[in-house]
Amino acid sequence: MNTRNVTVDPWSVDPDGIPGTALDACLRAAIAAPSIFNSQPWRFDPGHGFIDLYADRGRQLSVVDPGGRELAVSLGAALLNLRVAVLRHHRLPLTRLLPYPDRPDLVARVTLGPPAAPDATMLALYDAIPHRHTNRRPFTTVAIPPEVLGELRAAAGIEDATLAVLDEAGRREVLGVVRSAEVRLRGDPGYRAELTAWTSGEPQREDGVTRTEFGPWDALETLPLRDFGLTRPAEPRRDARFEPDPALIVLSTIGDTPEHWLRAGQALERTLLTATVRGLATTPMTQPLEIPELRALLTPTGSVGFPQVILRIGYGPASPTSARRPLAEVLIRR
Ligand SMILES: Cc1cc2nc3c(=O)[nH]c(=O)nc-3n(C[C@H](O)[C@H](O)[C@H](O)COP(=O)(O)O)c2cc1C
Known part of the structure; x- marks a missing residue:
């Protein structure tokens, strides 16, 4: 008879490196987060009564993200999922960002606080975690109701970020800048090499962006989505027409330090999960940043x-799920 589940603390790791049930669910939620190029730049170190989140600098993109800003945004997204999952498992998550100034790669410590009950919003956000995917397919032209946009703004605001929903002029301006960025990046040999390293024609790869997630080719180049298939012309892709007037939002923070980047990541993920709850599809477009x-x-x-x-x-069609590395690879063993 397997007695593991009755004898092992649900929040600790057993001597074989197997996490208890609650910890396992929380770590799986954390690694479902979005990350730049699906680089999954995170590692987790569960201690007694807390979970430490570390940056995995070996996974930082040296051309696209030399300063580690997008790495930190990705870590912030994983942190939000971790906090939501801890609360879903009835413990209050007490979070400290960058708890030790001399250990910058320890980006957050989530302490398991007193017993707590998640409210309906938290339950919905938790349930949305496995359903949130980056969607690189054409969206419909159906307008997003103002109250839903208000919910997205509020979601970002809770995490200390601001969401600007762009009007027609703002959209034109931002799309112009994204287009210039995409053109510049496409012409940069370093970028092309990094993109090649983090994309793959093999759907079984456990990180990076694989063929099934590239999305269709925007034949008319209406929308300057990042072209993940740029250096893989041999991969078959159908072409499609994208919506000419996409709804765009810009998420900003009041400062630009590693702490602000971690806050931006948490705000991003809370916004994305809220969008998922409301049936919205989402695509980050970060080339000009x-x-x-x-x-x-x-x-x-x-x-x-x-x-x-x-x-x-x-509002878009369903989009594919991207791969993740197994938990054993992101868990720090003592
Ligand atoms: C900081 C950041 C920047 C991103 N930039 C882009 C982008 O410019 N274009 C894009 O298509 N996806 C972008 N993504 C989405 C990632 O490629 C995506 O999260 C990753 O491939 C995993 O897929 P998933 O979101 O479906 O889980 C970004 C994600 C993060 C966290």
Whole structure:
């Protein structure tokens, strides 16, 4: 008879490296988060009564993200999922960002606080975690109700970020800057090499963006989505027409330090999960944020501070699930 589940603390790791049931569910929720190029730059170290989240610098993108901003945004997204999951498992998550200044790779400690009951919103966000995917397919032209946009704004606000929903002029301005960025990146041999390293024609790969997630080719180049198939022309892709007037939002923070990037990531994921609950599809479009001169141009009306993520949102067809590395690979063994 297997007695493991009755004898092992649900929040600890057993001597064979197997996490207890609650810890296992929380870590699986955390690693379902979005990350730049699906780089999954995280490691977890569960202690007595807390879970430490570390940056995995070996997975930082040296061309696209030399300063580690997008790595930190990705870690922030994983942290939000972890917090939501801890609460779902009836413990209050007490979070400290960058708890030790001399250990910058320990980006957060989530302490398991007193017993707590998740409210309906938290339950819905938790349930949305496995259903949130980056969607690179054409969206419909159906407008998003203002109250749903209000919910997205509130979701980002709870995590100390601001969401600007772009008007027609803002959309044109931002799409122009994204287009310039995509053109510049496509012409950069370093970018092409990094993209090649993090994309794959093999759907069985456990990280990076694989063929099934590239999305169709935008034959008319209406929408400057990042072209993940750029250096893999041999991969078969159908072409499609994308919506000419996508709904775009810009997520910004008041400062631009590693702590702000972690907050941006938490705000991003809370926004994405809220969008998922409301049946919306989402696509981050961050190319201009990777080129300092172009990032400086992104000051559309309604945005304040520093832009961290540009998001396309709308109603779209289902999109594929991306792969994740197994838990054993991201768990630090003592
Ligand atoms: C900081 C950040 C920037 C991203 N930038 C882009 C982007 O420019 N274009 C894009 O299609 N996806 C972008 N993504 C989405 C990732 O590629 C995606 O999260 C990853 O491939 C995993 O897939 P999933 O979101 O479906 O789980 C970004 C994600 C993060 C966290």
